Amino acid sequence: DAGVTQSPTHLIKTRGQQVTLRCSPKSGHDTVSWYQQALGQGPQFIFQYYEEEERQRGNFPDRFSGHQFPNYSSELNVNALLLGDSALYLCASSLRWGTDTQYFGPGTRLTVL
Amino acid sequence: GNSVTQMEGPVTLSEEAFLTINCTYTATGYPSLFWYVQYPGEGLQLLLKATKADDKGSNKGFEATYRKETTSFHLEKGSVQVSDSAVYFCALRLNTGFQKLVFGTGTRLLVSP
Numbered sequence: 001d002a003g004v005t006q007s008p009t010h011l012i013k014t015r016g017q018q019v020t021l022r023c024s025p026k027s028g029h030d031t032v033s034w035y036q037q038a039l040g041q042g043p044q045f046i047f048q049y050y051e052e053e054e055r056q057r058g059n060f061p062d063r064f065s066g067h068q069f070p071n072y073s074s075e076l077n078v079n080a081l082l083l084g085d086s087a088l089y090l091c092a093s094s095l096r097w098g099t100d101t102q103y104f105g106p107g108t109r110l111t112v113l
Numbered sequence: 114g115n116s117v118t119q120m121e122g123p124v125t126l127s128e129e130a131f132l133t134i135n136c137t138y139t140a141t142g143y144p145s146l147f148w149y150v151q152y153p154g155e156g157l158q159l160l161l162k163a164t165k166a167d168d169k170g171s172n173k174g175f176e177a178t179y180r181k182e183t184t185s186f187h188l189e190k191g192s193v194q195v196s197d198s199a200v201y202f203c204a205l206r207l208n209t210g211f212q213k214l215v216f217g218t219g220t221r222l223l224v225s226p
Binding site for chain 1: 117147149155156157158159162202204206212213214215216217218219
């Protein structure tokens with residue numbers, strides 16, 4: 001049973017560029033959440049997708065957007081990258097009508113130069 | 114608002130010592146509580162959870178009891194190992210609607226032989 005997978009593992013971009021990160025949820029899960037973890041900090045919630053719609057959003061600007069596909073996989077897009085966007089981006093999956101446990105992927109390390 | 118406060122680290126212990134990492138929370142309502150662990154260069158792994166007052170979560174020798182009266186969820190282990198060296202995150206999730214995880218800032222544990 002595959003867990004949550006994310007791609008790519010690492011990414012280097014320059015200021016002003018755009019980036020797309022990808023996530024495949026754990027088998028059987030239908031809800032995907034994205035978190036940003038800055039160095040030395042706890043993860044901060046970006047948004048959550050269920051049935052291909054954004055259901056809840058954290059305190060992040062509109063430069064951060066996402067998508068969920070019919071197979072439940074998800075993308076996180078960040079436009080007009082800033083140096084402060086450098087972080088580990090974590091995807092978590094869960095089952096909407098099951099237990100409340102979220103399972104995390106290994107993350108994508110984004111470096112903005 | 115909803116928040117989690119953890120003791121600052123690093124916590125430095127010798128192998129076989131007793132571990133306590135303090136966690137207190139503020140929440141509107143009755144949250145589920147979690148401990149996640151993050152090993153170097155990896156994503157978050159669920160360590161244990163408790164969903165209601167007086168529940169005890171346990172896994173791999175770690176324990177935490179949901180204390181509603183003191184709004185706490187302290188992590189304990191009777192005898193730590195070098196392999197327990199990692200960053201530990203306490204988190205809460207409200208049990209209504211589409212709810213995010215709210216994390217503490219994390220506590221680094223260093224165990225020496």
